Amino acid sequence: MIDVERARALTPGVRKVAHLNNAGSALPSSAVLETTIDHLRLEAEIGGYEAAADAADRLDAVYTSAARLLNCAPGEIAILDSATRAWDLAFYSIRFEQGDRILTSKAEYASNFIAYLQAAQRFGVHVEVVPNDGLGQISVDALRDLVDERVRLISLTHIPTNGGLVNPAAEVGKVAKEAGALFLLDACQSVGQLPIDVGQLGCDLLSTTGRKYLRAPRGTGLLYVRNGVLDQLEPAFLDLRAARWLSRERYEVQPGARRFESWEYGVAARLGLGAAIDEALGWGLESIRDRVYTLAARLREQLEAVPGCRVRDQGAERCGIVTFTLDGVPADEIKAGLAARSINVSVSRAPSTLLDMTERGLVEVVRASVHYYNTTDELAELCRGLPTR
Numbered sequence: 133m134i135d136v137e138r139a140r141a142l143t144p145g146v147r148k149v150a151h152l153n154n155a156g157s158a159l160p161s162s163a164v165l166e167t168t169i170d171h172l173r174l175e176a177e178i179g180g181y182e183a184a185a186d187a188a189d190r191l192d193a194v195y196t197s198a199a200r201l202l203n204c205a206p207g208e209i210a211i212l213d214s215a216t217r218a219w220d221l222a223f224y225s226i227r228f229e230q231g232d233r234i235l236t237s238k239a240e241y242a243s244n245f246i247a248y249l250q251a252a253q254r255f256g257v258h259v260e261v262v263p264n265d266g267l268g269q270i271s272v273d274a275l276r277d278l279v280d281e282r283v284r285l286i287s288l289t290h291i292p293t294n295g296g297l298v299n300p301a302a303e304v305g306k307v308a309k310e311a312g313a314l315f316l317l318d319a320c321q322s323v324g325q326l327p328i329d330v331g332q333l334g335c336d337l338l339s340t341t342g343r344k345y346l347r348a349p350r351g352t353g354l355l356y357v358r359n360g361v362l363d364q365l366e367p368a369f370l371d372l373r374a375a376r377w378l379s380r381e382r383y384e385v386q387p388g389a390r391r392f393e394s395w396e397y398g399v400a401a402r403l404g405l406g407a408a409i410d411e412a413l414g415w416g417l418e419s420i421r422d423r424v425y426t427l428a429a430r431l432r433e434q435l436e437a438v439p440g441c442r443v444r445d446q447g448a449e450r451c452g453i454v455t456f457t458l459d460g461v462p463a464d465e466i467k468a469g470l471a472a473r474s475i476n477v478s479v480s481r482a483p484s485t486l487l488d489m490t491e492r493g494l495v496e497v498v499r500a501s502v503h504y505y506n507t508t509d510e511l512a513e514l515c516r517g518l519p520t521r
């Protein structure tokens with residue numbers, strides 16, 4: 133169980149706002165804040181290279197923490213500056229050939245789908261969208277019927293940006309394994325919100341961000357690359373950190389996932405990411421999930437009681453992202469009205485998840501995403517803050 137009072141005492145932002153935009157960027161804890169600022173200060177005092185040398189052991193420990201979080205080896209982790217960059221580095225390293233098939237889901241994030249379309253233009257790959265089942269999640273049966281030896285990649289968004297759906301990633305992982313296809317999981321909204329075990333999910337590649345449910349500073353992200361698939365990937369970029377220059381003719385890429393990194397990065401933010409991961413592990417991902425799911429279920433219940441309010445979340449398992457519309461009221465008006473009461477929510481619009489929103493006839497939804505430090509009072513305040521017509 134999460135000690136909510138303690139969690140709030142360790143989160144300075146809760147004194148200013150009811151933050152229900154955790155799927156956008158969660159409030160960092162004081163430990164994350166101090167770790168980050170302390171390093172920036174050290175850089176100013178002794179020099180950036182010198183400060184990094186001073187922090188070498190702690191920087192190394194970030195890989196160990198990330199590996200614990202995802203249940204993999206530290207060498208299978210690359211630390212990057214966003215989920216999108218992590219995802220891109222994985223996707224653009226796949227050696228696609230003409231006629232290869234990419235199978236993906238309805239809930240796909242815009243950036244991912246744009247990359248599939250580019251691959252279709254460049255390499256002549258076929259992009260196919262697996263239908264949903266009756267619950268609005270990817271149909272594993274339909275996926276099983278679609279796979280054949282031409283499927284090079286199964287690429288899935290675990291939790292979409294626009295709703296509470298949790299796609300059955302482990303089931304998809306089993307199908308990918310049987311089919312001998314690469315499995316890339318966009319876990320941007322799930323890491324930090326629920327337990328993630330790359331072995332149990334059966335994914336070869338996984339990307340996530342720091343600033344969302346992990347509560348890390350902005351400008352951080354992680355990529356997991358299973359050791360066994362490194363041979364199938366050709367990093368799109370190599371620099372002097374990703375590879376070593378051996379002679380006039382030769383270079384050698386780094387062992388493991390670090391071949392996807394580059395030399396320069398925000399050291400302070402990375403240390404902050406490490407502190408955020410350690411904190412999440414300290415609370416326990418199961419406890420975090422239980423608290424988040426309970427709060428979200430309660431919020432959905434309360435919203436359903438508001439006249440004209442429709443909860444839009446799908447799936448058998450529903451997570452901390454709660455989306456809704458209010459008949460006749462534009463989402464921006466709802467967001468602005470809540471902001472005036474120091475309640476943060478966000479608006480998710482069709483272009484971010486075009487296939488799903490179009491299919492459901494939605495142009496926008498209000499997104500209230502809860503974290504373990506939120507309270508039931510804040511949920512009630514949100515409902516009270518909705519405009520009435």
Ligand SMILES: *Cc1c(COP(=O)(O)O)cnc(C)c1O
Pocket residue numbers: 214215216217241289291292293318320321340341342353
């Ligand atoms: C937010 C989000 C991303 C992008 O993450 P960045 O860190 O902004 O690159 C990717 N996929 C999903 C599902 C997201 O919600």
